[in-house]
Amino acid sequence: MQVEVIPLMSPSPGTSRQLNVFRFGGSLPGPTIYLQAGLHADEWPGLLVLQHLLEQLEAIERRQELCGTVIVVPYANPVGMSQNLFGYVTGRFDMTGTGNFNRNYLDPYPEIKRLIEGKLTDNKIQNQHLIRAAFVEAVREWRVDDEVGFLKKTLLALSTEADVVLDLHCDDRTEAHLYGVKHQADECVALAACLGFSYVFLEDLEGIVAFDGAHLQFWHRLQLDYPEKPIGLPVFAVTLEYRGQIDVEDSLAQSDASRLLAYLRSLGVYKPDTNLETELVAGGLAPEAVRVSPLEAVDTVKASAAGLVVFSRALGSFVKAGERFAEIVQIDHPAPNRRIAVNAIADGYIVGLSHRRLVRPGDQIAKIAGATALPHRQLGNLLQL
Numbered sequence: 140m141q142v143e144v145i146p147l148m149s150p151s152p153g154t155s156r157q158l159n160v161f162r163f164g165g166s167l168p169g170p171t172i173y174l175q176a177g178l179h180a181d182e183w184p185g186l187l188v189l190q191h192l193l194e195q196l197e198a199i200e201r202r203q204e205l206c207g208t209v210i211v212v213p214y215a216n217p218v219g220m221s222q223n224l225f226g227y228v229t230g231r232f233d234m235t236g237t238g239n240f241n242r243n244y245l246d247p248y249p250e251i252k253r254l255i256e257g258k259l260t261d262n263k264i265q266n267q268h269l270i271r272a273a274f275v276e277a278v279r280e281w282r283v284d285d286e287v288g289f290l291k292k293t294l295l296a297l298s299t300e301a302d303v304v305l306d307l308h309c310d311d312r313t314e315a316h317l318y319g320v321k322h323q324a325d326e327c328v329a330l331a332a333c334l335g336f337s338y339v340f341l342e343d344l345e346g347i348v349a350f351d352g353a354h355l356q357f358w359h360r361l362q363l364d365y366p367e368k369p370i371g372l373p374v375f376a377v378t379l380e381y382r383g384q385i386d387v388e389d390s391l392a393q394s395d396a397s398r399l400l401a402y403l404r405s406l407g408v409y410k411p412d413t414n415l416e417t418e419l420v421a422g423g424l425a426p427e428a429v430r431v432s433p434l435e436a437v438d439t440v441k442a443s444a445a446g447l448v449v450f451s452r453a454l455g456s457f458v459k460a461g462e463r464f465a466e467i468v469q470i471d472h473p474a475p476n477r478r479i480a481v482n483a484i485a486d487g488y489i490v491g492l493s494h495r496r497l498v499r500p501g502d503q504i505a506k507i508a509g510a511t512a513l514p515h516r517q518l519g520n521l522l523q524l
């Protein structure tokens with residue numbers, strides 16, 4: 140196990156922050172896996188999962204069972220974690236104004252395209268080496284001028300050579316689910332089944348992408364640009380949503396870490412002795428039990444008025460189109476206990492419910508995963524992670 144401490148750019152006199160990076164393996168051939176947690180710095184379950192995973196990886200490496208390389212950034216956003224406002228950590232958006240910590244990564248496509256122009260061959264592996272090297276170069280040349288830019292560049296640079304990128308997040312109060320891309324639907328279902336996640340949401344690779352998509356989108360564009368050249372999509376990148384914000388429990392995190400290890404084993408990253416097998420696969424699902432929704436079929440229900448939201452259906456319930464599952468209590472109405480119904484607009488499972496109960500118009504209060512694309516879920520409104 141190698142531990143690297145990377146100091147970030149000092150944001151103000153007398154202050155500094157750092158990232159810790161753990162590297163395992165590297166001496167035996169195998170894939171490179173990158174994991175990070177807490178990019179949205181108010182999402183903490185993944186932070187505990189990675190602490191358990193680090194401990195297990197250290198033991199595996201000591202037993203010389205690791206093939207390939209595992210890179211772990213156990214807290215990806217010390218900037219956001221420090222944004223404590225009167226006791227509340229506001230870690231989703233940068234308070235200096237650069238936006239969502241999970242957006243605005245480098246789009247390396249123009250630079251990669253420039254670097255590989257005229258160099259692609261009919262050999263897929265050679266093309267992939269060429270494109271990966273250009274990606275590394277593009278990230279190296281990315282000019283950043285503030286602490287958050289430096290943080291984003293550092294995270295991207297640590298993951299440019301990964302074959303698998305796992306970004307650990309969570310939601311308000313949700314069932315475990317993952318976001319992946321439609322081109323990698325089968326891999327997403329296999330991963331979700333292994334992790335015991337019941338839901339998979341699949342996105343396109345167009346438009347604005349998050350940290351995971353920054354590793355995939357340029358491959359997709361190059362495939363479109365050079366249809367006659369074998370390129371492929373050799374990187375698998377997803378966002379894992381480890382339930383709700385308060386689901387920070389050792390028992391959960393311990394089994395989540397074990398299931399991540401089971402996934403790493405399925406990729407050939409490590410080869411355990413057989414005694415561990417049964418323990419490590421416990422808690423997984425059959426692939427058929429994973430519910431897959433295109434992101435256009437996942438309704439993010441917004442409050443239509445100010446008030447207190449109360450839910451009448453539980454997380455995980457199936458609701459029919461038109462069914463009432465919540466109400467907004469208009470506490471400022473002259474008549475007592477006046478309520479506005481909140482109905483599902485399509486059949487689906489309630490995957491997420493807000494834990495904030497005093498809402499204003501436009502606040503997201505629920506997430507319902509259906510099977511059919513919804514007209515109002517157009518590209519550009521998506522990417523809610």
Ligand SMILES: [Zn+2]
Pocket residue numbers: 179182241308309524
């Ligand atoms: Zn998040």
